[in-house]
Amino acid sequence: MKLLFTVIISLIISSNSFSQYSNPESVTYDPVGKNYYISNTLSQKIVKRDPSGTVTDFATVGSSIYGVTYYNGNIYVANGNRIRGYSIATGTQVFLDTVTGATFLNGIAIDSTTGILYASNFASGLNARIYKVNLNNGESNAWANLPRQPNGVYVDKARNRVLVCSWGANAVIMGVPISDSTSVSTLITTPYANLDGIKLDRNDHVYISVYSSTGSVVRYDINFSFPAFVVASGFSNPADIYVNRWTDTLVVPSANTNTVLFFPLSIPTNISQVNGVISDFKLNQNYPNPFNPETKISFSVFSKGVVNLSVYDISGKLISTLINSELNAGEYEYNFKSNGLPSGMYFYKLKSGNFTETKMMTLIK
Missing domain, CATH: 2.60.40.2550 (Immunoglobulin-like)
Structure with a gap:
């Protein structure tokens, strides 16, 4: 038999139109409205992509616009040393927190059970930190000091940790226990330089974007026990990727080509x-x-x-x-x-x- x-x-391919994306940086998803939201560093805007593929302006943020995430009906974005929040219903700003000590907030991730947002400060040395922002009351503080310059972050709630990928040669993946931010560990030293986004799918595969002019997206097992598998390659500066766990879709913003590409994972x-x-x-x-x-x-x-x-x-x-x-x-x-x-x-x-x-x-x- x-x-x-x-x-x-x-096969879903986004348009290369400059009017749609302008150095797309980071992607998030509203599971209620089924819309994607993409930050663009050049136009300094967040745009919305609806289920039909139509892209429209959502909010103008200003310079230094990077990571975005969805939480409780709002879109939050890293903006310099600030975290801003915009209502999905109205597009107006509903949250602003200036994070003391931060210089360049980049990757952000939300613990949806607590409303705590984790943001990487894209710096090295003593400024290589993760900051914690409470979206419920606006309080923020330096949460974890890191040995390498941090970029993408992901809240791995099932294992009580925050995953962080680093910038630079032989970039690493770090794990920070949510209950003890002083116990930072290096989970794997990779052969890649300049890791950008990090996300998990429903099967706990770890996806990481390698930011370069010939960039790729690679996949590790949850324990980083085996070498990475190249999922897709040939991108020009793939930035902060997104894995849609509702639709099993990998979303890759390619900064240099002003495109956002969608790949089925299941x-x-x-x-x-x-x-x-x-x-x-x-x-x-x-x-x-x-x-x-x-x-x-x-x-x-x-x-x-x-x-x-x-x-x-x-x-x-x-x-x-x-x-x-x-x-x-x-x-x-x-x-x-x-x-x-x-x-x-x-x-x-x-x-x-x-x-x-x-x-x-x-x-x-």
Whole structure:
């Protein structure tokens, strides 16, 4: 017996329009309104992206606008040495706290159970700190001193810690216990320079953006026991990424190209059994080809393992990672939708263990 998996995947590509994004820096999500909010360092604005993909201005903040996060009907943003909050309902400012001692607040993360916001001070030496801001009463204080210049932060409530990624060569991931901010530990020293955003998905995989002109997003296991897996690459300065745990979507703001890209992290499946035996790994030619607007990509997995299926443009630039997860042996069929892509030739590549195969497909509109 073999399994036939019918999988529907939509490739969601944001517009490159300068009027939409202007050095996008950080992303957050309102699960009630189902809107994304993106900070832009050049335009000094937060913009809103609705479920249809329409982008509109939400709030003008001013210079030094960086990390954003959602909490209790408001969008909070790091702004120099201040934390500002804006009402989703009205777009007006409803919160302002000047954080004493802070010089450059950058990454921010919220403990949604307490209303405590953690913000990195993007500095080295004695100023390498995490500040704590109570959104309920506006009180703030220096919370943790760090051995490396901090950037992205994430509240890992299940393990009672705040995760912090650092800037600089051989950047590290640090863990700070919520109950004891003096016990800072280095969880892993990475081979990468300049880590930016850090987020967890629903399966507790850790996603980290590597900020460079040839940047990438990598994934670690929750204990950092194994080397990182490259989820997606070819970005120009990927900044403070977001993982949407409601929709299983990785969101990557690419600062230098004024784009925000969306990648599915989980695959909805309909499973039926048919007769047959899987004898090897195999990537089949898509059908139909040429296609518009969608085509089927099928392949066989001989043994259980991590499978990566990605699409590239004719220059070899990554367009999207369609799947990057462990699959059982079986035959898979993907209905690939080309939403937002121009006509042209594209490559799709299948990788699993030592197996790699690439084929070409043509989109004609």
